[in-house]
Amino acid sequence: MSEYILVTGGAGYIGSHTVIELINNGYKVVIVDNLSNSSYDAVARIEFIVKQHVPFFNVDLKNYEELNKVFQQYKISGVIHFAALKAVGESTKIPLDYYENNVSGTVTLVKACKANNVHNLVFSSSATVYGDVTRFGDNSMIPIPEHCPMDPTNPYGRTKSVIENILKDVYNSEESAWKFAILRYFNPIGAHPSGLLGEDPLGVPNNLLPYLAQVAIGRRDKLSVFGNDYDSHDGTPIRDYIHVVDLAKGHIAALDYLKNIEQGKGLYREWNLGTGKGSTVFDVYHAFVKAVGKDLPYEIVGRRAGDVLDLTANPARANKELKWEAKLSIEQACKDLWKWTTENPFGFNVENYSWTTFESDGNYDNRLHTFTNGPLTVKLANRGALIQDIVFNGERLVKAFDNGDDFKLPTNPYFGTVVGRFANRIADGKFELDGKSYQLTLNEGPNNLHAGFNGFDKNNLLGPVVKFNDGKFTVEFLIVDQDGNDGFPGTLETVVKYVIDNKSLEAEYEAHLVEGEATIVNMTNHSYFNLTDEANTNGTEVKLVSDIMMEVDAKSLLPTGKFIKNEKVTPNKPITLDDDAFFDYCFIRDEAGCGIDTRSLPVVPVFSAEHPKTTTRLTVLTTEPAFQFYTGDGVNTKGFGKRAGFCLEPSRFVNAPNHKEWAGQVTLRKGEVYGTIIKYAFEKK
């Protein structure tokens, strides 16, 4: 049974960065967060960055029963405890909430630790516990050492000092059992260099840089500088700003330190996490202005009550004992913050995007994400990165289950899902690659269909990373398909990216091997379109760009290798679907086929549909050389029957791996990138 580090508050600013460093350092992580002041989107992005699933529980620390369940479900070897309310100003207004969440929550957590024999805990404390160190008068406590007495000046700081005392009392009660690392943070700044994670303050930011960032993107007018008459080189107060990634790494150092304590010995020890280098408000201002590339408005106002000249850490103890030091500059922090800010101007909060959990067990791995862009609403789920719904001008255009659990029904006809790593049939589930033959699982009679028993459609993709820029949502899901899954060679990493503007939904699939030399790839989407709310698609008028299709062996349903004309189709002429209009054929748009990445090719229309009873015209566009048109005759599942919808699936040639002249379309080698684009465009007739 793997050992996990439990991270409380792992969806928060410092917590999320620390989870990434933990995973980068080979730890497995379970996150517990009540999301009261953070966003699950941060967790989704963590997963996207580390490319693996991170178990998450929306549990409040005050709920002992729920918390204890997490401890019992995972083998926890240590805890990093971030979860806390943390706004100084707010703490003076609602102190009870602060004591309840921070103090009572920690007591419950430590109780659960004790009950489950978990004795290693890294506690997220704060330099706030030192209070006003200028009270000593003689600068004996600047830079601030760990032995400086605690004397916090606000309820938030008091919750931290109370917790430190509690942990110390707990340590004293069983000295040989407990190992407590108390990390006192100075001023964390910056963001993850990926631009995917950063601080997401609610309301008006309390801290200098988040405020300045909002000035930079126009959410705030100007920065207020509280006093320029301090005894520093430019008159503004000096603080110790530390890059959040450096700070995160301090936790790994502390955890490793606890791990290496001799068996049978305990520890209670405090470490400052700071740079040891003070910077003034103007130092930070100038660094950020440089990152932004333009001056930002500010105003000198009076000193703020309680502010003092200098609060710089003495980090010598952590440097020496934890073998850790802050390495990233303020300039780097400003650069990373600016990237985070420009790419996520409203943090994790993207307007007109919302999600709910989608399965009855309420797990967060499969959520239903709703995007609204003008007349277009799209709903996507993590499972198979599927399209659960498309509504345009109030008209629902696809058929799929409304209940997330139902997608697991064995009769689910691949509603809306991305099909991968390999769409359509592979004859006998067999193919040869570089002289080696592979046997895939056979999930449809003698063949492998849509990748087998554990294709993308059976998995929850990681993410999504959602952004909104230039009038469009981008929504990125990620899946790492392991070497050997369903018999496919090589570990394949795939990003499914949706772009949603106010009249189209574009899907882009990009994949590459992260292990192995070569594999085969062919992806598409399996949405069932029905332009009406009726039970079948009769009356729909469709146009196909081509009347050439693959000849299929009537028994095996596999291509013979020949192209033939479909007599019912005239290119770009309407066909009305009726009871006789059966299609389940692969039409050829470009007989020449294609290379492994079609994304540089023009995105061309291959199909359109409309219905006399409704107002929307659907056009399917793609860079792919072929497309399956399927009238859905085989649908027979909960709530949906024959011809409930039709599928239009752009892709490579069917069974390409087993046709030498087509195999190049689907063979992906190490270092190469598979890519394709499928776009659904909507217009009012």
Next chain:
Amino acid sequence: MSEYILVTGGAGYIGSHTVIELINNGYKVVIVDNLSNSSYDAVARIEFIVKQHVPFFNVDLKNYEELNKVFQQYKISGVIHFAALKAVGESTKIPLDYYENNVSGTVTLVKACKANNVHNLVFSSSATVYGDVTRFGDNSMIPIPEHCPMDPTNPYGRTKSVIENILKDVYNSEESAWKFAILRYFNPIGAHPSGLLGEDPLGVPNNLLPYLAQVAIGRRDKLSVFGNDYDSHDGTPIRDYIHVVDLAKGHIAALDYLKNIEQGKGLYREWNLGTGKGSTVFDVYHAFVKAVGKDLPYEIVGRRAGDVLDLTANPARANKELKWEAKLSIEQACKDLWKWTTENPFGFNVENYSWTTFESDGNYDNRLHTFTNGPLTVKLANRGALIQDIVFNGERLVKAFDNGDDFKLPTNPYFGTVVGRFANRIADGKFELDGKSYQLTLNEGPNNLHAGFNGFDKNNLLGPVVKFNDGKFTVEFLIVDQDGNDGFPGTLETVVKYVIDNKSLEAEYEAHLVEGEATIVNMTNHSYFNLTDEANTNGTEVKLVSDIMMEVDAKSLLPTGKFIKNEKVTPNKPITLDDDAFFDYCFIRDEAGCGIDTRSLPVVPVFSAEHPKTTTRLTVLTTEPAFQFYTGDGVNTKGFGKRAGFCLEPSRFVNAPNHKEWAGQVTLRKGEVYGTIIKYAFEKK
């Protein structure tokens, strides 16, 4: 709607004494206590002392939902918050429990206060928060003033200082709303002068006097005196000992002070509750020795770590602002402690006595109390002070419901209950007293039977106070029957006292008027005896002391006033009960009748019973002049039918108020005492 003071920890040592003072000062009280370190028996004794019901909830402060229900059920105008773990030594071993109970519990309590708009709170703090005040070196903090900085030296003390800080932060967050009185106790000693309440330490007492008390009654060998080389008049350390009743009164003073604060103003203020007079260990020792009347062994041992010379309060602030001062001497405290100790050598814990709640709603007002004394086990319930069971040598001797709820069935034939204030029938529910005529409720046809609709049998008696001395349990219940209840004049206070040795159960009823000039009283017990486990009493051999009975009018069932012979009875000769042996007659033991209090008369046998199938002989003895013998022909209730048991009910003459020559037996006047004894003796044939 009445206003209540919510007292948390009201079953504890200081809490229970404070509840009494509150009620003595006209407050109404709701007690919340989780009984984790206290006993409900303290609440039962509070009720016995104050002669009224005090609502009690076994609720843990950490359970917000349950706590909130109490707030919603009563209109709470203020809170006195005692509930806490309080042992210094224990707190160093299980600090988490201390922080959880004391700190988290208080946070939840204040949250509930806030949610229910209750803003007055008196907090039970401790002089422990001051820590070692000799740290200031110059005696500037002795006697200790409230401005002495807090620096507790153990987790218990830290929970108190943390809570003070939390309350201060809460006050600061809404200064005009909150009124907090912080009471810092010095060393509470003594007990309630009634001897019914006192400190009941679990395990080895930590404090001087409780320890000394246990030495005095032989539970401990000798007192250890920790150091006699301090700089005091006798070399032992000086502390500020305060009588618990004085301390309790300090809470009333604080509550009154909060009440009188100007509308729209808040308060956060600390007050020392101490005498201001230091006493050495030997001073206290000698005072207690004087109370006990004999020397007690002690031994001088080394100083105890952390002990200091002098911890005396400066109570000037409380004296002045609260107009309160400690008045009772150490001598008085020692005397009260010694009374408490001798009358309750094991505190509330009486061996071979246990209780459970008896009704399905789990309320504490009606509990089932089990007493075992050698071969005899007796079970009593608060409802009607009823005898639910008597078991002798393993043979169950009475019939009654096992489920407490069932006693409320309308068909309950008065199983086991004390019948009061007036047993048996009163013709037409009418009588005259001092020329005034009274109409009682008519609950049996045209008559009043067994006091009416709301007799003792329908009420939960207060208490019991249970003691065990000289081989006997004494169990005292109390009921205050209000003037006008069921039409009876005068408020009657009755104590039902059971004495249980290893072969008998004696019931003594004592009643007097607390309001009104005169009333009528006639009490008995309505147990149904059956010496077998069979469904009826056939085969039982009974002997009656008399064959003279009251003649009864066949229609009205009321005495004609004549005495007649019962032909089936020969005095002291056995009669075998069979289907024909019907009895429901009042036999006369002494035609002369009696006065209002028969207890000084000999307790004589009037009836005995045995059964060939079982081994126990029952004898009923009494001081009463008559006894009803009833074969239970009217029984028809859940689980029990005709003749399930027989009743033998010693009492005054039936319908005595309406027979001039008998009325003196039952007329109770102001200043007089009604009394009677009924005894059930058991022996092996």
